[in-house]
Amino acid sequence: MTTTLVVNAAIVTVNGADDVIDPGWILIEDNFIDSLGPGQPSAAVIGRAESSIDCSGMAVMPGMVNAHTHLFQAFFRGLADDKPLLEWLKDCIWPGASHLDAETAYLAAKIGIVENLLGGATSIVDHQYVHADPLTSEAVCRAADDLGVRFVLARGWADRNYHEALTETADEIISRCRSLHAEWDGANHGLINVEIGPLIPWGCSDEAMRRVIDETRAWGRGTHHHCAETAVEVDMSLEERGVRHVPWLRDLGALGPDAQLVHSVWLDDEEIDIIAQTGSIVVHCPVSNMYLASGVPRIPEMLAAGVTVALASDGPGSNNRQDMFEAMKASILLQKVHHLEAMVLQPEDALAMACRGGAAALARSGDLGSIETGRRADLTFVDLRSPHIAPVHSVASALVFCATPQDVVHVMIDGSLVVKDGAIPGLDLEALLDEATDAAAELFSRAGIQSRLNR
Numbered sequence: 152m153t154t155t156l157v158v159n160a161a162i163v164t165v166n167g168a169d170d171v172i173d174p175g176w177i178l179i180e181d182n183f184i185d186s187l188g189p190g191q192p193s194a195a196v197i198g199r200a201e202s203s204i205d206c207s208g209m210a211v212m213p214g215m216v217n218a219h220t221h222l223f224q225a226f227f228r229g230l231a232d233d234k235p236l237l238e239w240l241k242d243c244i245w246p247g248a249s250h251l252d253a254e255t256a257y258l259a260a261k262i263g264i265v266e267n268l269l270g271g272a273t274s275i276v277d278h279q280y281v282h283a284d285p286l287t288s289e290a291v292c293r294a295a296d297d298l299g300v301r302f303v304l305a306r307g308w309a310d311r312n313y314h315e316a317l318t319e320t321a322d323e324i325i326s327r328c329r330s331l332h333a334e335w336d337g338a339n340h341g342l343i344n345v346e347i348g349p350l351i352p353w354g355c356s357d358e359a360m361r362r363v364i365d366e367t368r369a370w371g372r373g374t375h376h377h378c379a380e381t382a383v384e385v386d387m388s389l390e391e392r393g394v395r396h397v398p399w400l401r402d403l404g405a406l407g408p409d410a411q412l413v414h415s416v417w418l419d420d421e422e423i424d425i426i427a428q429t430g431s432i433v434v435h436c437p438v439s440n441m442y443l444a445s446g447v448p449r450i451p452e453m454l455a456a457g458v459t460v461a462l463a464s465d466g467p468g469s470n471n472r473q474d475m476f477e478a479m480k481a482s483i484l485l486q487k488v489h490h491l492e493a494m495v496l497q498p499e500d501a502l503a504m505a506c507r508g509g510a511a512a513l514a515r516s517g518d519l520g521s522i523e524t525g526r527r528a529d530l531t532f533v534d535l536r537s538p539h540i541a542p543v544h545s546v547a548s549a550l551v552f553c554a555t556p557q558d559v560v561h562v563m564i565d566g567s568l569v570v571k572d573g574a575i576p577g578l579d580l581e582a583l584l585d586e587a588t589d590a591a592a593e594l595f596s597r598a599g600i601q602s603r604l605n606r
C-alpha cells in the first residue's frame with residue numbers, strides 16, 4: 152500500500168456542487184482518493200502518509216478527459232490549414248493515412264499521448280480508423296501502455312464510400328475488432344479499454360452498424376461515432392437515407408448512455424430531444440469545429456435539455472493541438488460570440504464538460520471526473536504562480552481562461568505520478584521528437600506528399 156498526502160492545494164473538485172476547497176488537502180491511498188478536507192490535515196492523517204506533495208501556489212483539479220482524438224494525426228499538423236472537412240480528408244488525411252504503417256503510428260501516438268499528458272489530460276479516447284497496416288491499432292495501444300495513460304481505443308472502421316486502403320468488409324471489421332478486444336481490453340491494470348467507433352455515417356452501412364453495435368454491447372463497451380459534424384454530411388444522409396444522423400442512429404438501436412456522438416454540430420430540436428431521452432453523450436470539439444469551419448454546436452440548448460457533454464481536442468490534424476485548456480476556453484468563447492451573450496456558459500460548465508462529462512463518455516461516472524472520497528486518483532496539478540494567471544480571484548476561472556499546458560506541474564493517474572515537475576520520468580523527449588520527425592518524413596515521402604518538415 153502507498154499513501155501520498157497533497158497539502159496546501161486550491162482543490163477544484165468539479166463535484167456536483169462545484170466546490171473549491173482552498174486551501175485543502177487530499178490523502179491518496181494506492182489508486183484512490185481516501186479522504187480530503189479544508190485547511191491542514193490532522194496529525195492522524197499526516198501520520199498515515201508515506202510521502203507528501205506541497206501544492207502551495209497550485210490548483211489541483213480532476214484529470215481531464217480528452218474524449219476524442221485521432222493520435223496518428225500528430226504527423227499531419229498544418230498540412231491543410233485552409234480546407235473544409237471533406238476536402239481536408241481527401242487532399243491531406245487519406246493520402247498520408249493510407250501509407251501509415253504500425254511503427255510510424257506507434258511514434259505518432261507516442262507524441263500525441265505525451266502532448267495530452269503534459270497538458271493535464273489523464274484519459275484519452277483515440278478514434279483509430281487507419282488500418283492500411285492491420286497492426287496499427289495494436290501499436291497505438293502499445294504506446295498507451297508504455298506511457299501509462301488511461302486510454303480507450305475506439306476502433307474505427309468504414310465499409311463503403313471511403314478511401315479504398317481504409318475500407319474493410321463487415322466480416323473483417325468484426326474479426327479484427329474481436330482480436331483487438333481480446334488482446335487489449337483491460338490491459339495495463341485496466342487502464343486500457345477497447346470499444347468500436349463507426350467512423351462516419353456516409354462510410355458505414357446499416358448492416359455493418361447493427362453487427363458492431365451488438366458486438367461492442369456483448370463486451371459491455373460503448374460505441375463512438377462522428378455525428379452531424381458538417382451540414383453537407385447531414386444533407387448527404389437526407390438525400391440517401393431520407394433521415395438525419397441522430398434518428399438514423401436511433402433506428403439502428405445505437406443510442407444510449409454507451410453511445411458517444413462526436414461533434415453533433417448540426418442537430419435539430421428533435422435530435423437534441425432524442426439524445427437527452429436516450430442518455431447518449433455528446434463529445435464537443437470546439438477548436439476543430441472552428442478550424443474546419445464546421446459550425447457552432449448547440450451546447451447551451453443541449454445542457455438545458457439535460458444532455459451530458461464531454462470535451463475534446465479532435466485529432467491534431469484539425470486543431471492543431473491537443474490542449475484541453477484551450478478546448479475549455481474555446482467552448483465558452485465560441486458560445487459567447489455566437490449568442491452575443493456573455494453569461495451563456497461559465498468556467499464551471501467547461502470544467503464539468505472536461506472532467507465529469509468526459510468520465511461519462513468513458514462510462515466511468517462512478518469513479519472518475521471529480522475529486523471526491525472513493526474516486527480514482529486521476530489528478531492534474533496546475534501552477535497558478537505565473538504572470539498570465541496571478542493574482543487569482545477565482546481558481547475555476549483561472550484554470551479555464553488563463554492556464555495553458557505549460558502550467559501543468561504534475562499529473563497523477565491511478566495514484567501514480569506520470570508527469571512530475573513538468574516532465575515524463577524516464578522519457579527522452581528530444582530523442583522521441585527526432586525519431587518522430589524522421590518517421591514522418593519517411594511517411595510523407597512514401598505517400599508522395601510534398602512537405603517541408605522542420606528539423
Ligand SMILES: [Zn+2]
Pocket residue numbers: 219220221278377413465466
Ligand atoms: Zn474526429
